[in-house]
Amino acid sequence: MNPELWPVVDELLLSEEERNVYVNRKNAVVLYFKGIGLKRIHEQTGVHPKNLRRLIHRCILISDDGLVWGFRALIPQKKVKPYQLNLSSKKKNPSRKTGEFKLLLETYPPLQDLIKDLFLGNHRRSLEPAMKPHHIHKKFIDTCRTLGIPLHQYPFNTDHLGFKALQRYVTKLSFMYFGKNRTRYGQDAITKAKHTGEGEQNHPSTLHPYQKVQFDAHRIDGFFIIEVMTPEGDLIPIVLDRFWILTLIDVATRVVLGYAISLNKEYSAVDVMHCFRNTVIPHEKVTVSIEGLKYNQTGGFPSEVYPSSTAWAVWDMIYFDNAKSHLANLVQDRLKHLIGCDINLGPVALPMRRGIIERFFKILEETGFHRLPNTTGSNPDDPRRTDPEKNAVKYKMSFDHLKQLIDILISDYNGKPHGGIYHQTPLELLGKRLNAGLLPRQLEEELRKEVLFMQVTKTATIRGSLKSGKKPYIQFQGVEYRSDKLGQSAHLLNKELILHVNVDDLRTIRTFLPDGSEFDYLAAAGKWSITPHSLQIRKAINSLVRQRLIYLTTWDDPIFVYTEYLRINATKGKRGAANTVTQVKESTRKRTTINEPEGQTEALERVEERNAALERAREHTKKEQTDREYTEYKDLMKLYKTKL
Structure with missing residues (x-):
């Protein structure tokens, strides 16, 4: 000792x-x-x-x-052992019952098991979800009688039949089984008890920017509209269902690194990767069309204010919960092999584990969306909630306005003093840390390609037939993919290719041989290669085709047909259709891709030339058919007049 x-x-x-x-x-x-x-x-x-x-x-x-x-x-009078009743002691006071309850439970173990089971809801002793002490006491007394305890002994020789002692005992049980009694305190309390108040998360001492980041998503408290054209040619406003903003924030400096907007009912793994991509790629301000709305000069995003240090910067540790979208293979693979960070998966529905980002969401709502006439407020009884859908239509609060508003709100947040960092602005503190030499990792030059953020690896068998003369091709999500090089590689028939699929744009697929050597960029057959579209859109179109809700011909652009189908459903008031229309428009909007691979650019150019040639051939064939039909008509009329 x-x-x-x-x-x-x-x-x-x-x-x-x-x-x-x-x-x-x-x-x-x-x-x-x-x-x-x-x-x-x-x-x-x-x-x-x-x-x-x-x-x-x-x-x-x-x-x-x-x-x-x-x-x-x-310490004087300090008790180090619990009181133990000694019935044989001469000092025992017959009028005091101290220790009698404990002795009773030790003498009759079934009583102790009964109280514990009834209080904790174990072993289905009762169907009552949370039994109160006086109900437990009733069962306790009944069991004492069943066990044959004489009426002159404890608990029958007390005024309240041992109720006060039982109350103290169940209180002690609640302390002993803290965080384990779901039936009494609810699942939310149990989850918090199990997962908070312990570990490194509760003792933060992060100084290095980008060392630790927190990620989460928040459903925006407001309604917005899009304008959709009816079959009659009229533009009408359609209210979008509430959607999500996904955000990444730096723990050390409280600066928001990047964000993404998800129009899905529940955000997906692709939406998560959009947020990560927008964070790493240098940020560009949006074009502001709302009169009077402008960026605060003290605000901005890290890659705008400190481009040499934070453009293409990546983080070392990311904190988020166990939501399915976070556990998806795409997210796990890209975080490991592209970002190169560790993952800390906290429990679901436990926002206090990510308190920094939760506080940001609260600030975003209170300083932004809750001040708008289209706000839904923080709950259904919030007095600020005054017919938000009607106001969204009345004031024409569009999705484009939302994108401008979010970018400016986050930019301004980064430039405002923050109480958690001694009333410095997040950008100001970030600058101090960078000047002190605490620089984040930056993505390697060869990895600075936008397509890599949305890339998944698949395998496909090369199909084709020597007997029928069908050239080699592969099939992915119901569409054939070809290239000139693949068409001349009959020796690879029935062999496998490794596919690097950009789930944001399925017009082309990069392929590799099983030994790891690059093979070629394959392009989608027909009109599938015209309009950029995501894996989610491709699956949705294939599903509608299987249900025979839409029909595709060789000359149809599938994305155009799908958009028309959604537009008609949106005008009919189908729930979620307006969100999907907007999502498709955002996905198919052609924009400049950062560091697009040269092979992909060449493949798309070849596809455009081929489609243009097919379109010319179609027009020529159509003209010949029209001329032939006109000639036949003239001959028929001439013959008809002759007979007359």
Whole structure:
């Protein structure tokens, strides 16, 4: 035993009389462990040898926290052992019932099991979800009678039949089983008890920018509209269902690194990767068309304000919950092999684990969306909620306006003082850390391609037939993919190709041979290669074709047909159709891709030339058919007039 390792006592909290007793006891115990004789210890401290042995025994007892009592056991009147009733003791006071309840439970273990099961809801002793103490007491007394406990013994010899003692016992049970009683306190309380208040997350000391980031999504508290053209040619406003904003924030500086908007009912893995892509790629301000709305000069995004240090910067650790979209293979693979970061998966529905980003969402709503006439407020009873859908239509609050508003709100947030960082602005603190040499990692030059953020790896068998003369091709999501090189590679028939698929744009697919060597860029057959479209859109179109809700011919652009189908459904008021229309428009909008691979550009150019040639051939064929039909008509009329 080494007293230097024992728990200590703050002596200043004791009264002067208690302090004198404690100090003498402490000195006596310390001298004993130094090997000083009992007689000498008695002379120096006044502690009798018999009392000293008792004190040492108290010090080495194990307390409820798993440690020895140590010097804490030397505090005057300190209880180190629970009270144990001794029925044979001559000092026992018959009028006091202290310890009787505990002795009863030790004598009759079924009583203890009954109380515990009823209070914690175990073993289906009762269908009542959260039994109250007085109901438990009723069962307790009934069981005491069943066990044959005489009426002159405890608990029948007390005024309240042991109810007060039972109350104290169930309170002690709630402490002992903290975080384990779902039926009594609910799943939310249990989840918080299990996953908060422990670990490194509760002792943050992050100084390095981009060392730790938090990710989460928040459903925007407001309605917005899009304008859709009816079959009669009229533009009408359609209200969008509420959608999501996904955000990444730096723990050290509180600066928002990037964001994305998801129009899906539930955001997907692709939406998560859009947020990561927008964070790493240098940010560009949106074009503002709302009169009077402008960016604050002190705000901005890190890659705009500190481009040399934060453009293409990546993080070391990301915190988010166990939502399905976060666990998807696309997200896990890109974080590991592209970003190169560690993942900390916290529990679902536990926002306090990501308190920094949750506070940002609250600021975003309170300073932005909750001030608009189309706000839904923070709950259905919020007085700020005054017919938000009607107001969205009345004031023409469009989706394009939302995109401008979000970009400006986040930009301004980064330039406003923040209480959590001593009233500095996030961008100001970020600049100080960067000037101090705390620079983040930046993505390697060869990895700075936008398509890599949305890339998944698949395999496909090369199909074709020597017998029928069908050239080699592969099939992916119901569409054939070809290239001149593949068409001339009959020796690869029935072999596998490794596909690097950009789930944001399925017009082309990059392929590799099984040994890892690059093969070629394959282009989608027919009109599938005209309009950019995502994997989600391709699956939706294929599903509608299988259900025979839309029909595609060789000359139809599938994305155009799909958009028309959605537009008609949106004008009919089909739920979610307006969101899907907007999502398709955003996905198919042609924009400049950052560092687009040269092979992909060449493949798309060849496809455009081929489609243009096919279109010319179609027009020529159509003209010939029209001329032929006109000639036949003239001959028929001439013949008809002759007969007359």
